[in-house]
Amino acid sequence: MVSTIKKKSSDTLSLMCWNMRGAITGAPYLSHCLQKWDIDVCALSEHWLYPNNLNYLNTISPNYSSCAVADAVLHEYNYNTWRRGKGGVGIMFKKALAEIVRPIELDDDRIIGVSIEISRNRFLTIFCVYLPPVNYETKVFTDYIAKLNDLHDYYSTFSTVCFMGDFNSSINASYTSDGNTIIVPTDTRSNELSHFVSGCNLESLNKSNIADGPDFTYVSGCGKFSSLIDHCLWPNSKLDMVDYCKILDDHELNTSDHLPVIFNVNITLLCPETVTIERAKLSWKDVGQVNVKECYAYNLAIELDKVDSPSTVKCTSDIDAYYNKLISCVQKAGNISVPVKQFKPYLKPKWKLKLKQLHTEIGFAMADREEMPTFPLKITKMRRGNLEKN
Numbered sequence: 001m002v003s004t005i006k007k008k009s010s011d012t013l014s015l016m017c018w019n020m021r022g023a024i025t026g027a028p029y030l031s032h033c034l035q036k037w038d039i040d041v042c043a044l045s046e047h048w049l050y051p052n053n054l055n056y057l058n059t060i061s062p063n064y065s066s067c068a069v070a071d072a073v074l075h076e077y078n079y080n081t082w083r084r085g086k087g088g089v090g091i092m093f094k095k096a097l098a099e100i101v102r103p104i105e106l107d108d109d110r111i112i113g114v115s116i117e118i119s120r121n122r123f124l125t126i127f128c129v130y131l132p133p134v135n136y137e138t139k140v141f142t143d144y145i146a147k148l149n150d151l152h153d154y155y156s157t158f159s160t161v162c163f164m165g166d167f168n169s170s171i172n173a174s175y176t177s178d179g180n181t182i183i184v185p186t187d188t189r190s191n192e193l194s195h196f197v198s199g200c201n202l203e204s205l206n207k208s209n210i211a212d213g214p215d216f217t218y219v220s221g222c223g224k225f226s227s228l229i230d231h232c233l234w235p236n237s238k239l240d241m242v243d244y245c246k247i248l249d250d251h252e253l254n255t256s257d258h259l260p261v262i263f264n265v266n267i268t269l270l271c272p273e274t275v276t277i278e279r280a281k282l283s284w285k286d287v288g289q290v291n292v293k294e295c296y297a298y299n300l301a302i303e304l305d306k307v308d309s310p311s312t313v314k315c316t317s318d319i320d321a322y323y324n325k326l327i328s329c330v331q332k333a334g335n336i337s338v339p340v341k342q343f344k345p346y347l348k349p350k351w352k353l354k355l356k357q358l359h360t361e362i363g364f365a366m367a368d369r370e371e372m373p374t375f376p377l378k379i380t381k382m383r384r385g386n387l388e389k390n
Helices: 023-036 051-059 072-076 138-155 188-199 236-241 290-305 316-337 353-368 374-383
Strands: 012-019 041-045 064-069 089-094 101-104 111-119 122-130 160-166 173-175 181-183 202-204 230-235 242-247 261-266
Touching (some): 012 023, 012 122, 023 041, 051 064, 051 089, 064 111, 089 111, 111 138, 122 138, 138 160, 138 188, 188 202, 230 236, 230 261, 290 316
Parallel strands (some): 012 041, 122 160
Antiparallel strands (some): 041 089, 101 111, 160 230, 202 230, 242 261
């Protein structure tokens, strides 16, 4: 299945990941992509910036802010060995999202994360990853896989978790006709990453059948070797939230040997509409009557008959939608059947601003015992509805 590029709507969040191989030389192409594809959040690996130069990411585009970390080796400021810099990860996001984006402190130079509060108690957690390349020992790589597993286990309990970046490894998986995943044994690194992806029920979007564009993200310097080692890992159970995914074709401004990956997420599915329950004050004296209980049971049965239970559940958003329908039925039946107390203005006057001010003044007057007789009279008049009188 080849995805079609859709016009971005206000309910869509555009995400991008790219190994830029140097922020200085990659800035023109990055700025081009951010503007052309209207990217909301961009995960960057190998920016090669020193700790005192990380603010450079904020200068690439005036509409974006960033959080980034430098490679741990560069903290030693060994300019003779690393004159151009090395490694480093960062996340750029629109300044318009600054109020809902919170950086996650991980104390790591290969993983950085942000938490986005899409709506009340609904979070999207994004991790930018740059895993050790093949010149590192396999144990270093597997230790990072274990760390990603721990991060997923913790943050997936209260948010949707997405991993993006350069994993320096392919994902080896084939699918049978019944949909079961079979890991194809190759090298240790690929097996470790593949087991992590399948174990956490994740999907590499740019490797899936919804992806468009080239089937590789990295091209060797000689141009004879290519591989797919950059991934956007998204929960399998929430694939219906992804509008499209695309590996961008090579561009004249692209100075990196990696290709960017972009995809759109429908945040209305990520944050299903919730039902607001208005809490009225019940008339408990009348609730105990038998006819009220029978009336409620009758009206609840009518409302529930109007709801069709889902034949299949494809993702958690289906469960949320069905749950909200049931809550709405309970609320409607209660509003019809259960008696509530009526508002009595002579017992509880409308508490307007002018009455609030007078209430404050009488508090001071009672403390000073000065001019106190004039204030009760003013409040009494306001309780009677004479708001125009002083």
